[in-house]
Amino acid sequence: xxxxxxxxxxxxxxxxxxxxxxxxxxxxxxxxxxxxxxxxxxxxxxxxxxxxxxxxxxxxxxxxxxxxxxxxxxxxxxxxxxxxx
Amino acid sequence: xxxxxxxxxxxxxxxxxxxxxxxxxxxxxxxxxxxxxxxxxxxxxxxxxxxxxxxxxxxxxxxxxxxxxxxxxxxxxxxxxxxxxxxxxxxxxxxxxxxxxxxxxxxxxxxxxxxxxxxxxxxxxxxxxxxxxxxxxxxxxxxxxxxxxxxxxxxxxxxxxxxxxxxxxxxxxxxxxxxxxxxxxxxxxxxxxxxxxxxxxxxxxxxxxxxxxxxxxxxxxxxxxxxxxxxxxxxxxxxxxxxxxxxxxxxxxxxxxxxxxxxxxxxxxxxxxxxxxxxxxxxxxxxxxxxxxxxxxxxxxxxxxxxxxxxxxxxxxxxxxxxxxxxxxxxxxxxxxxxxxxxxxxxxxxxxxxxxxxxxxxxxxxxxxxxxxxxxxxxxxxxxxxxxxxxxxxxxxxxxxxxxxxxxxxxxxxxxxxxxxxxxxxxxxxxxxxxxxxxxxxxxxxxxxxxxxxxxxxxxxxx
Numbered sequence: 088x089x090x091x092x093x094x095x096x097x098x099x100x101x102x103x104x105x106x107x108x109x110x111x112x113x114x115x116x117x118x119x120x121x122x123x124x125x126x127x128x129x130x131x132x133x134x135x136x137x138x139x140x141x142x143x144x145x146x147x148x149x150x151x152x153x154x155x156x157x158x159x160x161x162x163x164x165x166x167x168x169x170x171x172x
Numbered sequence: 173x174x175x176x177x178x179x180x181x182x183x184x185x186x187x188x189x190x191x192x193x194x195x196x197x198x199x200x201x202x203x204x205x206x207x208x209x210x211x212x213x214x215x216x217x218x219x220x221x222x223x224x225x226x227x228x229x230x231x232x233x234x235x236x237x238x239x240x241x242x243x244x245x246x247x248x249x250x251x252x253x254x255x256x257x258x259x260x261x262x263x264x265x266x267x268x269x270x271x272x273x274x275x276x277x278x279x280x281x282x283x284x285x286x287x288x289x290x291x292x293x294x295x296x297x298x299x300x301x302x303x304x305x306x307x308x309x310x311x312x313x314x315x316x317x318x319x320x321x322x323x324x325x326x327x328x329x330x331x332x333x334x335x336x337x338x339x340x341x342x343x344x345x346x347x348x349x350x351x352x353x354x355x356x357x358x359x360x361x362x363x364x365x366x367x368x369x370x371x372x373x374x375x376x377x378x379x380x381x382x383x384x385x386x387x388x389x390x391x392x393x394x395x396x397x398x399x400x401x402x403x404x405x406x407x408x409x410x411x412x413x414x415x416x417x418x419x420x421x422x423x424x425x426x427x428x429x430x431x432x433x434x435x436x437x438x439x440x441x442x443x444x445x446x447x448x449x450x451x452x453x454x455x456x457x458x459x460x461x462x463x464x465x466x467x468x469x470x471x472x473x474x475x476x477x478x479x480x481x482x483x484x485x486x487x488x489x490x491x492x493x494x495x496x497x498x499x500x501x502x503x504x505x506x507x508x509x510x511x512x513x514x515x516x517x518x519x520x521x522x523x524x525x526x527x528x529x530x531x532x533x534x535x536x537x538x539x540x541x542x543x544x545x546x547x548x549x550x551x552x553x554x555x556x557x558x559x560x561x562x563x564x565x566x567x568x569x570x571x572x573x574x575x576x577x578x579x580x581x582x583x584x585x586x587x588x589x590x591x592x593x594x595x596x597x598x599x600x601x602x603x604x605x606x607x608x609x610x611x612x613x614x615x616x617x618x619x620x621x622x623x624x625x626x627x628x629x630x631x632x633x634x635x
Binding site for chain 1: 247255627
């Protein structure tokens, strides 16, 4: 999966977790937490959805990599390069 | 042992079903074991004489309107992948705390309560603002502050003891497992859920929420096993390996999440004698349900819920010398919610709840039990009509449940509605893979119970 596809996957997951959020104006450089009403339970869900949908394992001490869209895509790109969309 | 599950959940109430949804959604093999023939636990429903009845809470607390992104309700909807519309919550009209000569009205808008305090307790306005900010500052995750005495905190904030008693009355009624005093953590949770968020109800009652939960759980592959009571949790070397059912069958599991209650779960683990339940909760209730041939508003009762107390002191404890204590009570009418399109329940309904003594109710012989139910139906109605209009001449049907009923269908010791006084916020037990959720973990009410199931499942069963 290419970085742009990974971004789409994350947007899709965020849409399921927080259906009332406006994701169209998301700034990739800014932390999710500062733009969306996401709490720690929601962050766990991003991790769990990636595992459920694409079998990507993210260790607990690396959850911090998922702070913003940019850091998430950067972090996932090597992990998901072999994963088909 | 046959049938291995990733997680076995004991109890198909709000918390067990919510936990089950989370785990099944993330592809675990999950079984929910429920001893009763139906779901719901402490928040259940039944049908009798052609009419639908709710048991348990009078209202869903923690109500926030559609679009609200904060608060427990929006959190649970997101976590369980429900739409706001699924629960079809209609907000309350207005409720009231009624003490002799003083009434404080409140609604889902805190400004009403503020103005009522300004009207009845003009010197306590600043103190109430102070309380409100302390409640907002309370950190849910701080275990050390949870058990501080609420009466002590309120005594430092307010100079008028009557206002303290009036504020404690509804918050204790809707979720305090302790006698007389209340944990500060519980008080803050209840204050937010009732005064800052609010009351609501689906027109079809609690069954609508339960049916959504079950439908989702099953659609995700979860197995709901009714009439499957757990007799024993089997452990080896500090780990649970499975359970033995009432009928002797065994089921294996990698971990167990119990919503049966702390003492009740301890007993399944062989840690408590059959009678050794000193740490179980004591607070339990009778409730009368009267069906009317008209809407309660026609009789002058348009409050959603009235919390009454007949003296300046609110005494929250089980009665020692009688079957019930009628000095305080709650009157609730499910008609008095703002349902969509001004729709209304066909019959008028008035529910009256009073504090009761479990031991006295459960030790009555059958004939005495039936007679006492009639006696206390009248007495609790007599007590309530000091604070709400008389309604009995419009009654077309009545029903009633007692602590004995609650214990019989929920298997909670003493029929305790709010569980044990000592909460287990971390949800852990002495076995490394057995956890508790629900009332004894610390969250009460429908939303609280669901959040409890979700958070314990997330914390221990998913990662």
